[in-house]
Amino acid sequence: MVDVSERVRRRVRADFPHHVPQVTEALAGLTSDVFRGEPRDSIHVERIQVAALVLARGHLGELDEAISLGRTDWRDLLVAAGLADEGWQELVENELAVDPAPHAWIVPGRRRPKS
Incomplete structure (x- = not known):
């Protein structure tokens, strides 16, 4: 069975923090028979x-x-999600983008004010 990529797993943790194993298993099952031989981190998967x-x-x-x-027809799933047309690669990348660190606003080398 195809697993999910680390990027997808990260998104699952954000969207379904209390159901990560269940959701990743469902997603892996969805794509297990599609694009046989493609690695789990393939952009197509x-x-x-x-x-x-x-x-x-x-x-x-x-x-x-x-x-x-998606099990009925994965192409219908892509259409419903808006990922069927040109430019889908950028949309997927945006959906899987890493959020900035919670303290990204702190400038390196700058001291925080003392309280």
Whole structure:
């Protein structure tokens, strides 16, 4: 079975922090028979998994619906998530972008004021 990439796993942790194993297993199952031989971090595999995450919007019930749609026809899933047309690569990259560190506003080498 195809697993999920670290980027997808990171997104799952953000969207479904209490259901990471369940969600990653569902996403891996969705793509296990698609693009056989592609590595789990292939942009083509990630695209389908991200489409399900986009439609789910952090809700397990919506994820189930997205997974069901993807199992019927993964191309319909891409259309529903807006990842079927030109420029989908950039959209996937944006969905999987790493959030800035919580303290990115602190300038290196600058001391914090004493309280």
